[in-house]
Amino acid sequence: MQEKKTFHVNGYLGLLILVIGMIGGAYLFYLGVTYESGVQLILSIAIWLVAILFLSSLTIVAPNQAKAILFFGKYLGTIQSNGLFITTPLTQKINVSLKVRNFNSARLKVNDLDGNPIEISAVIVFKVVDTAKALFDVDHYQDFVEIQSETAIRHIASQYPYDTFEDNDITLRGDTSHVSEELTKELQNRLEVAGVEVVETRLNHLAYSTEIASAMLQRQQAKAILSARQTIVEGAVTMTQMALEQIEAGQNIDFTDDRKVQFINNLIVSIITDNGTQPVINTGELGDDIS
Numbered sequence: 001m002q003e004k005k006t007f008h009v010n011g012y013l014g015l016l017i018l019v020i021g022m023i024g025g026a027y028l029f030y031l032g033v034t035y036e037s038g039v040q041l042i043l044s045i046a047i048w049l050v051a052i053l054f055l056s057s058l059t060i061v062a063p064n065q066a067k068a069i070l071f072f073g074k075y076l077g078t079i080q081s082n083g084l085f086i087t088t089p090l091t092q093k094i095n096v097s098l099k100v101r102n103f104n105s106a107r108l109k110v111n112d113l114d115g116n117p118i119e120i121s122a123v124i125v126f127k128v129v130d131t132a133k134a135l136f137d138v139d140h141y142q143d144f145v146e147i148q149s150e151t152a153i154r155h156i157a158s159q160y161p162y163d164t165f166e167d168n169d170i171t172l173r174g175d176t177s178h179v180s181e182e183l184t185k186e187l188q189n190r191l192e193v194a195g196v197e198v199v200e201t202r203l204n205h206l207a208y209s210t211e212i213a214s215a216m217l218q219r220q221q222a223k224a225i226l227s228a229r230q231t232i233v234e235g236a237v238t239m240t241q242m243a244l245e246q247i248e249a250g251q252n253i254d255f256t257d258d259r260k261v262q263f264i265n266n267l268i269v270s271i272i273t274d275n276g277t278q279p280v281i282n283t284g285e286l287g288d289d290i291s
Contacts, residue, residue: 001132006077011058011084018051019084025051042148053089060084068094078131096131100199101205103146109209110154112172113161115210116148120157120172123202132194138194150192156183162208169276176203232267240267 025047032040061067061082069076072094074256077084078100087093112118126145128134134141156179163173172179180201188198208217244263 001075001245002078003130003132006087008059008079008081008087011060011086014054014086015058015084018054018235021047022051051164054086057087057089057091058084059087059093060071064097064131066096066098068096068131070136072095075132075136080131080247083092092133094135096128096134098128100127102126104204105146105149105153106149108157109154110157112157113159118162118172119158119205119207120153120203121205122149122153122180123200123204124187125201125278126196127199127206128195129197133193133195140197141194144194145196149187152187152190153181154258164205172203172206175216176206179203236268240264243257243267 027046028040028044028047031037032044059079061068061079063082065082066078066080068078069087071088071090075086076091078096079087104123106130107119109117109119109123112130124145128141138144157172159182160170160172160175160179163171170178180203183201183203184198187201191198244260
């Protein structure tokens with residue numbers, strides 16, 4: 001099915017023409033009775049029947065609303081303009097809302113890319129853009145949108161991990177905008193058959209399932225500690241190397257291998273340790289000649 005326009009005229013103009021026609025038909029009926037003219041009587045009755053038929057086709061289309069016109073089961077077209085109109089007589093007129101609507105999906109329990117059970121839900125914003133597809137290609141397009149939304153959310157959630165400490169990885173928790181864009185694209189492909197446009201999707205709930213929430217919290221804490229320690233060690237090594245190079249270059253000091261190892265060890269320990277360090281002054285080794 002494809003939406004198309006159907007016959008309709010301005011209702012006020014059409015109503016004026018019909019009233020004038022009915023007055024003319026009444027006058028013809030009067031002349032037919034007065035002069036006993038069968039032709040005028042038949043013509044007046046025909047005019048009245050046509051006027052009554054078209055009066056029954058009067059329809060009002062509200063803002064952000066459309067009316068699909070069916071003639072004995074055949075789709076004639078859709079009226080999307082707002083106002084009062086006269087269309088084809090003896091037709092069925094089906095209202096279709098074109099307003100932007102939204103709904104919260106159910107809270108779903110799915111497995112992410114790593115196989116961890118998570119809970120996820122989203123807000124779906126959509127509107128009808130093709131009334132013919134929405135009415136005749138799917139059964140109850142509102143239910144169709146909700147079911148397809150749940151299917152798309154499950155599929156997208158299984159494509160990404162919930163969280164990771166790798167900078168280049170896309171995660172559900174850290175890249176919600178990217179995940180929402182992917183969800184919008186997939187959902188739009190699924191709802192194309194229903195004549196629905198997906199305006200926006202946003203994740204509104206994302207968490208580990210209750211049965212593993214405590215364990216995953218410990219796992220996150222452990223990963224965070226390891227990641228922090230790795231950063232600290234890398235920074236300590238870099239700082240120690242820079243300090244050693246600047247001392248040797250600026251002071252013309254050449255460290256022996258033993259002194260260099262001792263210097264590096266002391267500096268790295270003082271940087272890495274969580275507790276405050278106590279300075280130790282080296283006054284020389286036993287047996288040194290003091291003079």
